[in-house]
Amino acid sequence: MTLRIGLIIGSLRQASYSRRIAQALGELAPPGMVFNELAFADLALYNGDLEPQLPQPWQRFRAEVVASDALLFVVPEYNRSIPGGVKNAIDVGSKPTAQNCWSGKPALVVSQSAGPLGGLAGSYALKQALAAVNVATMPHPEVYLGRIATLFDGDGPMVSDTQEFLRGVLTSFETWITRFVPR
Ligand SMILES: Cc1cc2nc3c(=O)[nH]c(=O)nc-3n(C[C@H](O)[C@H](O)[C@H](O)COP(=O)(O)O)c2cc1C
Numbered sequence: 001m002t003l004r005i006g007l008i009i010g011s012l013r014q015a016s017y018s019r020r021i022a023q024a025l026g027e028l029a030p031p032g033m034v035f036n037e038l039a040f041a042d043l044a045l046y047n048g049d050l051e052p053q054l055p056q057p058w059q060r061f062r063a064e065v066v067a068s069d070a071l072l073f074v075v076p077e078y079n080r081s082i083p084g085g086v087k088n089a090i091d092v093g094s095k096p097t098a099q100n101c102w103s104g105k106p107a108l109v110v111s112q113s114a115g116p117l118g119g120l121a122g123s124y125a126l127k128q129a130l131a132a133v134n135v136a137t138m139p140h141p142e143v144y145l146g147r148i149a150t151l152f153d154g155d156g157p158m159v160s161d162t163q164e165f166l167r168g169v170l171t172s173f174e175t176w177i178t179r180f181v182p183r
Pocket of ligand 1: 010011012013015016017018019076077078079080081112113114115117118119148
């Protein structure tokens with residue numbers, strides 16, 4: 001059975017570490033786990049007045065979340081929280097309230113930062129917002145990738161220790177997802 005994972009990469013810059021981590025996760029994923037990136041840069045800032053005309057990017061994004069069996073967020077920490085675009089995507093997906101498209105989905109949060117704390121505060125900010133929209137975030141193992149520049153071999157692959165750690169995380173995530181998605 002295929003598990004469709006909606007992937008949200010929290011950074012828009014081209015050389016993003018978040019994107020490189022997401023690529024590595026795609027290569028480490030167990031068979032059957034298929035990642036589909038959910039783009040959010042084109043989502044207008046949430047404004048309830050736009051609901052009647054339903055902007056096409058909102059419609060697309062909501063449909064992509066609904067079609068996902070589970071969600072994977074790979075995010076940098078921004079000012080002890082998450083990038084604004086990611087929060088806006090959560091807000092867009094959560095409305096109208098009766099059609100909150102996040103509700104009941106299992107998720108994994110991977111945070112990273114240049115410093116030693118690995119985006120811990122950003123990860124918690126994201127988990128708080130996800131709890132509000134009834135997403136079941138995997139509690140353990142937790143993933144905070146600190147000093148991110150040292151976890152890649154220059155412009156090359158991720159270092160092997162981190163790869164092995166993330167391979168185990170993805171195995172746990174698969175088990176977590178199956179609590180919510182019957183196989
Ligand atoms: C606007 C902004 C705010 C940031 N705030 C924090 C922060 O609060 N804590 C932290 O550890 N790093 C912070 N950083 C550094 C980023 O988390 C770090 O450079 C990260 O690796 C960037 O991810 P990316 O390569 O995917 O773009 C910030 C960076 C930016 C651009």
